[in-house]
Amino acid sequence: MNFFEHQDRARRNAVYRILLTTIILLTPAVLVSLFLTTIGVAGWYALLIAGLVIFSLFALCCWYHTRKLRGGGSHIAENLGGTLISLNPQEDDRWLMDIVEEMAIASGSPVPRVYLLNVRGINAFAAGRTPQDSVIGLTYGALAILNREEIQAVVAHLLCKIHNNDMRGDARMTGIYFAIVFLSLFSGYLLLLGLGWAYLVFLGMSRVLRQRKYLADAAAAQFTRNPQSVASALKKIGGYEYGSLIGCKETEEFLQMFFAAPYEDLGKRLVSPHPPLNKRIRRLDPEWDGEYPDVPPLETLMGDDEQAQENRRRWEVLGAVAIAARGLNSTQEDPAQRYQTQATQSMIPYEAWSVAGDPAGAQALIYSLLLCVQPALRARQLTLLQETLDPQVAHFLPGLDAPVRGLDRYLRLSLFDLCVPALKQLPTDQYTVFTHIMRSLVAVDSRSLFGGWALINILDAQVLPKPTIKRRSTLEQQEDNITLLLGILALTGQRSQAQMELAYYRACDVLPFYTAPMKTLKEGASLDALDKPLKGLQQLQPEDKEILMEAVAVCIENDGHITPEEIELARAIAAILDCPMPEGLQTPPVAEDEASPLPA
Template sequence: MNFFEHQSRARRNAAYRMLLTIGILLTPAILWTYVSSLIFGEVHWYEPLAVCGVMLPFVAAGYWYQIRKLKGGGSAIAEKLGAVLISDQPDEDDRWVLEIVEEMAIASGNPVPPVYLLDTDGVNAFAAGRTPQDSVIAVTLGAFYILNYEEMRAVIAELFSQIQNNDMRVDAQMTGVYSGIACLALLLGLAGGYTLIIGLGWAYLVFLAMSRVVRQRKYLADAAAAQFTRNPLSVASALKKIGGYEYGSVIGCRESEDFLQMYFAAPFEELGKRWVAPHPPLEKRIWRLDPDWDGEYPDVPPLESLMGDDEQADENLRRWEVLGAVGAAVSATRQTGEEPNAWDLYLARVALDSVCDVVTAAARHPDSARALIYRLLLSDDAPAREYQESQLQGCPDQEILHHMQALKGPMANLDRYLRLPLIDLCVPALKQLTPAQYKVLTDTIMSLCSVDAKTILTGWALVQILNARVPGRRQLLGLYTLSQRESDVTLVLGLFAAMGHRSDSQAELAYYRACDALPFYTAPRDDLDEEDTLKSLDKRLTHLRQLKSEEKETLMDAIAVCIETDGHITPEEIELMRAMADALDCPMPEGLETPSFETADAELLPA
């Protein structure tokens, strides 16, 4: 399967269908113009605008109503549907799902979202939220028992694709527009006669066109999941199990009707059979991923036979884990020699496996997560560390100090490159903090990093990363080009050049090589005053957040050139670059999504 070709085709088809939708939306104005020309023999330029002006309040009202439903973020939506936060449950059987989500998030450079469990028999999952920062992932109880590791990883990868593409926000916008159009069509229908038929027909065509846009986005998510896992048959295998399962992907929660598009598969049985359904038929999705499929669905055992504490249930579950994995396992022999596991997933797994269970468990509770972060920031220099520990004695929550003491042994000699992955793991727990507790956390981080002039910038970078992923930031409209923000670009590149290079000559070389990646001539590097730089950095960053999306990517590529000049990327450089990426709401450049690990066993690395 050519992942990139399928994604490109899905994007192109979605764009075409969006243009068709806009054309259908404007049909009343076009018809009015045509009828007016037949009756009166002339058309005034303001008549089509007047028709659009009548439509606009209805469209705006529906849009506002749908977007308002997302106001509480993904957690509010998941809780409304009855889902329960997995990390709040002590059952260790849930760990494998959390590990998959953590692995995918770290490997792709995304925030680790909270994970919910929805107590329903259908095999399904959803990603909810307005932005990547407030999104959550939820899996059903049926998916928990029916899907194997590879299939669950494929489903989670698809959900991350939906989060990255802001599918839920786009779907809510389109649903809002349709709601307004439907209300207007019903009002037109009050006149009776042909007006009712025309109004309802118009609304139906709008909904049909919008459903085709959503279907293409589902195909895009399927292809993205196949590309990310390098295993399209694992995605197809999950869909086949839904087709052969007695409950299918049915959710059974009527509140789901407000958020149909966010699900991995159709949440209602009758929905999947409709011609205007937002989810493509299972058969079409499977054949795109597995052209050699024979059309037969597997025999999936009843969910009740896999649940319970008795020996028979354990045996049934063990057999199903073996037999249910066969479909996905054959993917290695049916691919064209490509490695089934992506390299970035391997690095993420190395990162997680090199940390003891005590540390990863601490990342999942608000108190111990804060203790973990504080211990990560303790200096290797004994006098500086003693001063930091004396500052922590004034911590208002003494329970955090007990957790820090318990983590002292497990976190001894921890690789510094693991600091970012561990902070990523802490994000779901930190989202449970009150605003006052979060303010204490960020103030303490800056206080701990202020003991050494070399680490002040590191503290600032970590706070920026947390600010982007815990409370989240309001997105700013992209208005400017890099040339219009030249002074801000100069400061940032000079900062990275000075931070990661030992001598002025190395810093100068890194700066000018980074400038070569920019589409304009950049001024010579100035000597940076540390105090002035820290004061102005937040303001400069706000300016850069208003860059156009393609300009942000160019800036990140220039930064990557800057830090790679000397052939050695330090943890501090990675952290500062991640802070920039999160602040700009821009992905890390390819190859830098996950830092390299110096302690990785060389024998484990693929040739």
């Protein structure tokens, strides 16, 4: 599945349908103005007056329903009967919070509060006014029936809605619904055209909302790197006796916020904001045979008796539709990013693992990972830390020196990922100071400049809000920045001048234009010299980003040996571009007997 193509198509189709719906909305204003002009009651400005009246009504209703979100997503979740589980999760809920944190990192979204609905149907929702006050909720049926991969897909779908701020758009759509009902009833007593107009508007708006659903599905497939997991969750809804039913009256006002239709047969209605299940599944799994899995009743999986345990064991095996679709004997290697985030816990020392969840401890751990092995350079770095370090952070540093030294370099990204949830708790000014100290440490050793820059950008992409892209550019327009990027990649990890040039020109062959000879930063360049040109690549079109990441993979894999620095740079580039790592870019296996110290 081409993630970018599906997302771009969904966005483009949504824009077209918004324009069409707007034209339908303006139809009454045009008809009224024509009627008034015909009878001589008003002049040419009748259209403007009628349009202002209709849009004023729409604006008032949208404002009213947006105001209902002022309590944030928590207010909506509590009205639905949700129970908050994310502040102090019990042991039984910890696995769900791990999934939410993983997907939040992958999507670059803040970690939301999580609610549990005591409902048997398989469903979930995202609610809130802004990404900062948004929450997600999952039903008990979803947690009981779906496997871990499928729950990851559902959570990723919800986080995409949060990232795109679809909740506020949903509230505005609801306001338009009420305004249309009022206008249609007012005119319906005089003409049946009023009801027909309302139906056309409902139809147009439903098509807009369906495209947003398709967009969230494609984004979930991107974040999980497994389209089958999204399709599998939808298939289980189709084969489950309770489907996605919620059965709560409060859902009537915000139908769009749910993962699937919360009412029976709602997804089959022509004006439903939820696409039919079969259409969503076929977009993700074109080879689907149309058969839903035979999902066991929820009651047969509950209880502690032997039969219930046997049913759960069988469902854990038979319920993994995504695995069955790939074939029991097939294997699928994980891409580098997924490998790093799921690195073996036993290879990470307990001292490092235990402090990663504390904001001060996480800062100390990252500082320790950036310290050089060479005594002279290390002494300069420690002097910098003594001059600028917060006492709480300094408290953790001595205990991390021995555990971090000699740790396999490939585990550095895993440790950085572990620190992200704690770093998100830092105020903006403290995080700015933290990254400034990181830059100072990296600048001490020119050999680690690129790797340090990569790690800083990986953290920024996961902790800071994503920047707003005001305009888009093509690969040709970014040629200077791209050639600089590929030149840096060719320089990193290669062994000879010939290998560098070969890697560079092979990567250039992927690009649709002739590229200049290889160039890199001048000796003694600072991190700031890297930031501006490479962050300009954020403006690339989605399909161009995919081409660029393919060129990155070709450059890195040229000599058949992938170094830790190359993996870190690739992760940073993917983070800056806001796109996944190439599937073919694999991380070498971590072996204790081949361990290399973290700081080169």
